[in-house]
Amino acid sequence: MASVAVWRRQRVLNSKAALTPPEELNMNRLPVFAALLVALGLSAPAWGQGPARNIEEKQPLRTRFDVAEAAQLMEVGETALTGQAFMLEKGSLLRADTKLYAKNEVVYLLPMNNFLKAWVEKYRGNGLANGRFELHPEVGNYAARVITDDEGRFRFRGLKSGEYLLWTVLRYEKDHEYLVNTGSSQTVTWSSYGIVTAAVREPVFRTAKATHTYGHNIIRLVTIAAGQAVVDLGGIHGDERGQ
Amino acid sequence: MMGAALPSRLDRLVRVLVAGVIAAVLAGAAQPARAQAKLVDGGNALPRFTCNLKMPCWYLFYQRGAAPKRVLYAIDGRHAKVSKDVYQATVIVIPETPDAMDYWVFTVQFQATAEQAQAAQGPIATLEKTFAAVKLRQMKAYRVQTGGTLESDTKEYPWTALPKDWQALAFRIAVDPEAMEERAEQYDMISLANLYRPVDVVDLTRRVLPLVKEVR
Numbered sequence: 001m002a003s004v005a006v007w008r009r010q011r012v013l014n015s016k017a018a019l020t021p022p023e024e025l026n027m028n029r030l031p032v033f034a035a036l037l038v039a040l041g042l043s044a045p046a047w048g049q050g051p052a053r054n055i056e057e058k059q060p061l062r063t064r065f066d067v068a069e070a071a072q073l074m075e076v077g078e079t080a081l082t083g084q085a086f087m088l089e090k091g092s093l094l095r096a097d098t099k100l101y102a103k104n105e106v107v108y109l110l111p112m113n114n115f116l117k118a119w120v121e122k123y124r125g126n127g128l129a130n131g132r133f134e135l136h137p138e139v140g141n142y143a144a145r146v147i148t149d150d151e152g153r154f155r156f157r158g159l160k161s162g163e164y165l166l167w168t169v170l171r172y173e174k175d176h177e178y179l180v181n182t183g184s185s186q187t188v189t190w191s192s193y194g195i196v197t198a199a200v201r202e203p204v205f206r207t208a209k210a211t212h213t214y215g216h217n218i219i220r221l222v223t224i225a226a227g228q229a230v231v232d233l234g235g236i237h238g239d240e241r242g243q
Numbered sequence: 244m245m246g247a248a249l250p251s252r253l254d255r256l257v258r259v260l261v262a263g264v265i266a267a268v269l270a271g272a273a274q275p276a277r278a279q280a281k282l283v284d285g286g287n288a289l290p291r292f293t294c295n296l297k298m299p300c301w302y303l304f305y306q307r308g309a310a311p312k313r314v315l316y317a318i319d320g321r322h323a324k325v326s327k328d329v330y331q332a333t334v335i336v337i338p339e340t341p342d343a344m345d346y347w348v349f350t351v352q353f354q355a356t357a358e359q360a361q362a363a364q365g366p367i368a369t370l371e372k373t374f375a376a377v378k379l380r381q382m383k384a385y386r387v388q389t390g391g392t393l394e395s396d397t398k399e400y401p402w403t404a405l406p407k408d409w410q411a412l413a414f415r416i417a418v419d420p421e422a423m424e425e426r427a428e429q430y431d432m433i434s435l436a437n438l439y440r441p442v443d444v445v446d447l448t449r450r451v452l453p454l455v456k457e458v459r
Contacts, residue, residue, distance in 0.1 A: 074439060076385065076393060076440070087280075089280045098280075125426070138297065141295065141297045141439060142439055144439070144443055145438055145439070145440075146446060146447075147450070154445075157392075158387065158440065172280045173280070174281070229391065235346060
């Protein structure tokens, strides 16, 4: 039996480090998926035949932002509104849930004018934070604003009775590990006669660490009844659905 | 001998097992499966003052008394010329330690010619004649008691002579269109906040008072 000498060779083909998208869509496979869908008799619903809710979500808000109305709602009153803003970080088997308090963060209290009422109606089902791109830029100009203390407590004074939208964003950092694609390696197996018997190409990754900053939206619809001296919201976190 | 040795061996085995379990739990606790979130401090809550002119731009411009009984005066630094020779300003009077009254808010108007407004940019020691010629009137005012009770005065008062008090300093700021951008230091204006409601200015002022240098 002739002896066969085997060499293994490894090399990095592409040394440029590139971030790998977490869920990269393989475009080459799309025609295959489409063919499968057609074969199975499935197709995407035609526009206009889907659920009514989806169509409504695509309509822009038509309610006008009335500056005079917003200013009138922000006139001085006699009620105070208090609360404590925090986020709940889920624990693990060995670690209990942790409360992180909004430290020195700005809390906005927006009066519920007609524009904001329409906006809330449109987005409350899917989470109000998701609709912030459609908030009128002037909304924040006609708002009460206070800053939380070290433990997330806030206190608005001089409010009129009525409905308000309370909004604050608790910022926090988190360390993450992710994979960096540093190229690929090729393993080639040669015989002693120079004939390639096997060639395998594999990506090469290394682990990197990064710290990212996130924002946890705390949003509440608040109603202040006439004659109330103080309204205490207690501890609040998440959006109006408690999520 | 054997009977005595067996319990001691078992005892040792149990101890080793317990120690092993404790070590494993501690190791697990020291390296949680998920990274823990760290809070981002909102900072000193006084970011660099860039004024959005659609909201009042508040400046401290005067104080009387000594800490902790100082009374501070804040003005909306935006230039508001409401008609020919008439300028308007909003001023908040903030007691450092509220007693019976929590705070006052005045909306006042000044009547001054273009020459008087121009002269007001000069050194304050030279402005006696200008101050004597300028008129003042109160357009509206309200004050809030410490308990939260609101008292409003919406009556427009007649023009009177300009008192040589905080009103004279407010006049210089109100008639100068470039008070905020060019002459804030000359008028002893300390930038405070860009807030819509005066009550939020009062609360913020009391919160940051230890950081505020003395106002003339």
